[in-house]
Amino acid sequence: MKTTLTVNAREYDVDNDPRRTLLDTLRDDLGLPGTKKGCDHGQCGACTVLLNGERVNSCLCLTAMHDGDEITTIEGIGSPDKLSALQEAFVKHDGYQCGYCTPGQIMSATAMLKEISDGAPSYVSDDLQTASLSDAEMAERMSGNLCRCSAYPLIREAIAMASEVKK
Amino acid sequence: MKPFDYIRAGEIEDVAGGQIIAGGTNLLDLMKIQVVAPDALVDITRLDGLSDIAEHEGGLRIGALVTNTTVANDARVREGWPLLSRAILAGASAQIRNKATTGGNLLQRTRCPYFYDTSQACNKRAPGSGCAAMGGAGRMLAIFGTSEHCLAAHPSDMAVAMAALEAEVEITNASGETRCVPMNDFYRGPADRPDVETVLGDGDLVTAVILPTPRAGERQTYRKVRDRASYAFALVSVAGSVRMEGDTIKDVALAYGSVAPHPWMDQKVVEMLEGETASNELFQRAAKTLVPETAPHPDTEYKITLLRRTFIAAMRQLTGLADSAGTDISRAHS
Structure with a gap:
């Protein structure tokens, strides 16, 4: 084909x-x-x-x-000498252990930050008319990416940092 | 996967005879483990006219190829049918919702582990082979509407919300003729043919879901109980919409998920609630009417208690007896 x-x-x-x-x-x-x-x-x-x-x-x-x-x-989305904001934040916050899930986490987070800036709600949003980036929102919106090392808190910190850089 | 002929449908008449694929989020999974092994795979994603949400007789017509994400995010859906947005957002992951379609969500298969395991008997996968879930392990199975041939539950969140919203499924046949069936008539109970899940015949295609006009001022909610906080199928769910006048319940619509082979509804419960004053005592009585005395499988006995409690919590939310996150007020759109 x-x-x-x-x-x-x-x-x-x-x-x-x-x-x-x-x-x-x-x-x-x-x-x-x-x-x-x-x-x-x-x-x-x-x-x-x-x-x-x-x-x-x-x-x-x-x-x-x-x-x-x-x-x-x-x-x-980036290269070793020119990392994207999220890639840089994952390095800085140690948002991984073994690193196997990391490309998927970063691609997913790249899309998620855009979804939030487009105003897309999530299941845990109190009000379907608004979108925010609280810790609970990040956990819900990133639930399609598993990390078997369970680096979730650092992944969320990295995403929060990258979203600050974007602003 | 077993080899198949890939056919890209250009017209509706191309769909007859093959296994239809759209988002593929459930079907490809089933094909990889050879639970489904079609000779021909018909890709309908390039058919015209199925990818839009259009205003329709005061409600909405959602094309069968509109993705779950697009429906949940649609400004009109969020305003008028917030229950539908919440139910969709409660299902799967963002990645899957971006690919999964409206028609495909309705037609997704059960997650009964014996349906997935080709070494086990399953009347849904291999008609006449038996049902290994009977006597097996089965905490995800149904408690309503089962038969001696199948105990499987339908796992959709979206379809449960659509049932509560009195949506209809638009079906187009190979000659291009269209008919609409209410969500609850779309699914067939398992009876002695658990492999035949809907009223669709060969050449029939789900082309849209029609949502009727929303009632402004209704409180709506979708309450889902699951093993982990996100990205898990429901153990039980309750989709509900209530219009109050003072303390009196005027209109109620309710549907229950992951407890039956299709979204479950119970008119007796609705009749007990309408016209009555909201109270915990009323909800206790209605809950008792709703649930069965025993479950068809010992592993699902817990669903009786869980459904009763989830129903009561949803009714308290919908009637204002309890304030709770996840209650949305429907606003009519113009």
Whole structure:
């Protein structure tokens, strides 16, 4: 199945078995191993990427269904000499232990900060008309990203710091 | 996954005969473990006219391909049907809600572990093979509407809210003819065919959900009880909407989730509440009417107590006897 994807602002033509997931395409065909395979069933969030600007689990996407779509991976938001605000905050606050979930956490948080600035509510919002970034809100909004080392408090500190930088 | 032919549908008539895929958040999971192994996979995400929320006879028509996130965030839904926003936001994770669609959410399969385990008997997965949940472990199973062939519960939060809001499912057949069925007639009980879950026939496609006009001033809530605070299926849930006049309950709509093979409703309970003065004693009596005396599986006995308490807490919230976060007032939109 021939598919054209734009990944990190670069266009790729891939020819995949229709069973191939976007996650496997990114890692194995395009040489972008920053996106991690955890559970491969949409439960852990390690494979989180931005699909047309929105966070999704790339393990639950068939590449063939995404012809013409734009994807951003962890490789697309910063580089070792020019980290994104969130990447820098994760380093500074030690927002990881083993680091395996970190690319997914950072991609998810990148989208989450935009969702809050767009005014999207969450299940724990007292009022559906407003969006805020309290600790409880962060925990709820990031619940699709598991960290088996349980670095959650430091991950939330890192996100809070990055959101301050953004302001 | 087993090999399949991938077909990108351009017209509604292309959908007959294949396994339909849209968001794929449940289906791909099932295909990876070969609980579902279609010969042909029909991608409907490029069909026209299914991706919008439009105003419709005072209510809304939500296209089947509109994502869960888009529905929950829609300004009109937040104003007029806040219960629906809350129920959707209570489900899954942000990543999954961004991909999952309105039609797909209705059609998601049970999370009964025996349905997922291809080495076990399951009448829903392999008709006639039996039900390993009977005599097995089953704290997520249903307490209402089961049959001797299946004890599974429907896991959706969204569908429960839509049932309470008296939504209808719009179905289009291969000839392009459209019909609407109330949410509760859309699902079939398991009876002797637990594998047939809805009234959809071959070539039928869910094309939209229709929400009727909201009643301004209603209090609405979606109360979900689960094993962890977020990203978990409900053990029980209560979707409710109440209009009060002083202390008197005027209109009530209620639906209950994760307790039956489909969103559960009970007209007797509604009749006990309407026209009465809100009180703890009334809610205790109504709760007793709502719940069954025994559960069909010993592992779900706890759901009887949990549902009774969740119902009472929701009614106290909805009638103003208790102040609680998560109560929203519906505002009519124009």
